[in-house]
Amino acid sequence: MKILVTGAGGFLGQFLARALLADPSHTLVLTDLIDTPIPKGSQNAQNATVVKGDLIENLDKVVTPDLGAVYIFHGIMSSGSETNFDLGMKINLEYTRTLLEKIRHTCPKARVIYASSQAVYGRPFPEVITEDVFPSPEGSYGTEKLMCECLINDYTRRGFLDGMSLRFPTVSVRPGAPSQAASSFISGIIREPLADQECVVPLTDRSFPSWVCSPRTLINNLLHALKVPSDALPSHKRTINAPGLMATVQDMRDALAKVAGEDKLKYIKEVDDEDTGRILRSWAYNFDNSLAYKLGYKADTSFEQAVREYIEWTDEQKKLDSQ
Template sequence: MKIAITGAGGFVGQLLAEHLLLADHKVLLIDIFEPCVPTKAFPRSSNAQCIKADLSTDSSSVIPSDLDAIYIFHGIMSAGSEADFDLGYRVNLHSTLNLLETLRQQCKGVRVVYASSTAIYGQPLPQWPSEATLPTPASSYGTQKSMIEYAINDFSRRGFINGFTLRFPTISVRPGKPTQAASSWMSGMFREPLQGLPSSLPCADDFEAWLCSPRILVANLLHVLTIERDALPAHMRQVNLPGITASVREMLEALEQVGGKKAVELVKREEPTKEIKDMLDSWPIRFDVSKAMGLGFKRDERFVDAVRDFKMSLEE
């Protein structure tokens, strides 16, 4: 297959590109800067094309007409969107609408996998929100994601694309540098201490979050390539990806199991800003994922396994 990834220079884009290239797909890696080919995929680097492009002004020149699928990952993350209103709307909303219009014009029927977020929800919520729960986002980021979800529904209903909107849990443990996500600390509290570095923790022990490991995420991103178009209604293309609920107390226990007490001692408490606290408190912490499970998506069994996965990656 010929598959494009926008935001391909980011963690999720690089992880997916590695697996797609090793499976012998042709992959277009697109970002605002020229992304690199993942190191582990170098044996298949001839199947990769790295493209620098600003999708808010130009997408038609970088999208080929024979594209089989595209993963839309580019964007300004939650805290970044809240801090810079104009930038968040330009990147998360307008550039994606521009890209969808290009896909409609140049490769009708292409499979589109859009990375949305549970930030499309806001309080008050039922105990087990599902895809039938009305989105009431409490942030600019969630609002922008929600608007693109509706556009993908409409483009799919009209037959312009074969869209799949996947609402991601918070991905932990992410390697690399901290991001502009309000949830960035949910990786930082493991990533830095397991490398002997201090990290910050802005929430109390009883704070809970909806999480997914990188290993399970990439398995689900590959799985969506196999799902038939009519597995979802033409005008309802959203799927809440499976996750696991963990409290800060459980996260710290997992860190101690994997890294010992010295790692836990490197986690320093701090007070979040009111804006970040309000955003975190608005996010739901558990979901009805029966729809996703019925479609064959996978879920993590224990959060500590994600921490062990990261520790093992440091030793490779």
């Protein structure tokens, strides 16, 4: 299958590309505004093509009649969208709609997997959130994601494409540098101390909960999304809350100490950042993933598992770098 990944230079795009390339029957088109390498250690690397540049300017290059699937990962993250409303709307909404239109007219049978977010939900939260809870985002990022979900629903209902939106939990532990996301500390609280660097947590309340999943689990679920039958969901309701688990700041600290030692906790600095805290408190943290489980998606077993997986990944990268 020929598969397009937008925003492929980000860490999820890189993880997904490597996983997809493990299947020699797949050919990939990886596109992003930034330099996008073919992931280290990839099998069948010759099956991947990289297109660098503005997505809209390169639509004719990256969207072709033979595409079988598209993963939509490009975007401006939560804090970035809140700081720059116009840029967030342009990239997250307008670029996505333009891409969907191109798919509609070029490869309407393609499976389109859209990276949405739990940020579509806003307060007041019910005790547990399911897909039946009405989304009411409190930030521009969640609003843009919800509008794109509605587009995916309608384009699928009308037969313009075969869409599916996955509302991601916060992914931790992310490799690389901190991002513009308000949730960036949820990876930084593990990643930076492991590298003997300081992480600033924008909350002093250690009981603050987040809904999280590991990169490995999310990638497995994204691969699974290629296989879910189209008729498993109604044509006008194509959104799934991807499985996650609840972890507090204290849970994260405890996992770090257990896996890497108590001395790593000295690198964690806690402050109250009013703007970031407002965004974080507007996000839900307790989900019923029954629909996802019914469709075959999986969840992590613990946050500690995510920490151990990150250490395994960093050790693997060091070996690849030394070769």
